[in-house]
Amino acid sequence: MRDDNCIFCKIANGEIPAATLYEDEDFRVILDLGPAAKGHALILPKEHAANLFELPDEIAQKVLPVAKRVGARLFKGLDCDGFNVVQNNGEAAGQTVFHFHVHLIPRHKGDTVKVGWVPGRLTDEDKKEILDLFEE
Ligand code: AMP
Ligand code: ZN
Numbered sequence: 001m002r003d004d005n006c007i008f009c010k011i012a013n014g015e016i017p018a019a020t021l022y023e024d025e026d027f028r029v030i031l032d033l034g035p036a037a038k039g040h041a042l043i044l045p046k047e048h049a050a051n052l053f054e055l056p057d058e059i060a061q062k063v064l065p066v067a068k069r070v071g072a073r074l075f076k077g078l079d080c081d082g083f084n085v086v087q088n089n090g091e092a093a094g095q096t097v098f099h100f101h102v103h104l105i106p107r108h109k110g111d112t113v114k115v116g117w118v119p120g121r122l123t124d125e126d127k128k129e130i131l132d133l134f135e136e
Contacts, residue, residue, distance in 0.1 A: 003048040008099035012044040022070050026062055029070050029104075036105050036113045039074045043067060043102040050098045051089040063102060071104050082107035084115045 002009045010016040011030060018030040021041055032040040043066050049055040055063075067085050075083050086103040088095040107113060 003099070006048055006099050008044050008097055008101060009046075009048050012046045012099075021073075022066065024066075026059055027066050029066065032103070036103075036115070037107065037111060039078045039104075039106040041070060041074065041104040043070070043104065045100055049100045051095065051100055052087065053089070055100050067102055067104060074104060074106050078106045079108075080106045081109045084113075086115055 002013065007016065011018045012028045014028075018028070020028055020030055022029040026047075027043055027045055029041050029043050032042050043063060045055065045059050045063075047056070047059060049059070052060070071083055071085065074080065084103070084105040084107060086105060087101070088103075105113060105115065
């Protein structure tokens with residue numbers, strides 16, 4: 001399914017030009033226009049899904065192999081020291097374009113890219129509450 005109002009649908013399907021690093025029948029990988037770092041790329045499925053939870057399993061299982069393949073070329077080509085694979089779901093998690101996408105972010109020692117959080121502490125109460133969610 002395509003969403004006519006979705007910019008990433010248009011880019012993924014070639015209606016709007018973008019710097020394409022890789023393309024196959026399911027995905028287009030493009031350079032991010034507001035990169036966190038040089039080489040920051042986005043994996044876009046050609047089918048519209050707003051987020052991970054809408055993404056069909058058939059497409060979801062193909063995402064990491066694409067991340068690995070394109071990521072490895074960026075890693076080598078840009079002589080990276082590290083690499084982040086990031087995927088945001090929902091405004092609260094930083095999602096701004098509501099068409100599923102995966103960020104590939106090349107990293108170098110001492111760079112100023114911020115991808116992270118301040119670690120908290122797993123309390124017994126939280127642990128029980130969450131484990132209970134997974135009880136059959
Ligand atoms: P997110 O915050 O996870 O939804 O990420 C959206 C990303 O899409 C941001 O990093 C933007 O810089 C990027 N972006 C938005 N519009 C475009 C566009 N037309 N072409 C390339 N990247 C875009
Ligand atoms: Zn879309």
